Amino acid sequence: MERIKTKDKILLAALDLFAERGYDEASIDLIAEAVGIKGPSIYAHYKGKEDILNSLIDMMERRYDANFGNTFNMEKIPETLDEFKEDCLRRIEFTMNDTQIKKVRRFCNKEQYRDVRIAALTSKHQLTLNLEMYALMLEKMMEKKLIRKLDARLLALELVAPVTLMVGIADREPDRISEMCTQIDAHLTHFIKIYGIAEE
Numbered sequence: 001m002e003r004i005k006t007k008d009k010i011l012l013a014a015l016d017l018f019a020e021r022g023y024d025e026a027s028i029d030l031i032a033e034a035v036g037i038k039g040p041s042i043y044a045h046y047k048g049k050e051d052i053l054n055s056l057i058d059m060m061e062r063r064y065d066a067n068f069g070n071t072f073n074m075e076k077i078p079e080t081l082d083e084f085k086e087d088c089l090r091r092i093e094f095t096m097n098d099t100q101i102k103k104v105r106r107f108c109n110k111e112q113y114r115d116v117r118i119a120a121l122t123s124k125h126q127l128t129l130n131l132e133m134y135a136l137m138l139e140k141m142m143e144k145k146l147i148r149k150l151d152a153r154l155l156a157l158e159l160v161a162p163v164t165l166m167v168g169i170a171d172r173e174p175d176r177i178s179e180m181c182t183q184i185d186a187h188l189t190h191f192i193k194i195y196g197i198a199e200e
Helices: 006-021 028-035 039-044 049-067 081-097 099-111 116-143 152-172 174-195
Strands: none
Touching: 006 028, 006 049, 006 099, 028 039, 028 049, 049 099, 081 099, 081 152, 081 174, 099 116, 099 152, 116 152, 152 174
16 A cells, blocks of 8 residues: 655645634644644645645645546547436536545635635636536537537536535535435436437
């Protein structure tokens, strides 16, 4: 089993503390203590707490792009409506179940009103990125005559916004995760029924 480097341990410890306490309450000494090193040892790896936050955001963005995708990394466009639904569910499952991404979301939800950069990051992952990616995907599916030819951006909004709300409920009320998964599945089925073109 590969050992985690101290530099990465610092990031993961900071993520835990940022998610639990918020940025201001997570001191360098607390981060160091969680890793099992002395506070000054942090500076051998990072310039300070802001540097840790920047590196953490970069690490999580790479993780999100690799597992969820973006407008430059969508893998292949679905060839069938069933494939489209499976693709949506795979991305949503990652978003809802990845422990680190859930912690980032919790941290962002706490800090979005205090830090304009975190506010922009929150908006990006709750709506903007998904909207752009799904608008592009739906456009391509319209070209393949899988989805009715309508305004792709509005369709993407109709697809994404309810899912974002349900993911938020699952985050706040973990006992409702199963219910939200069922609702998301029903929402995708409804979306495909309304806007999909029946395959011959």
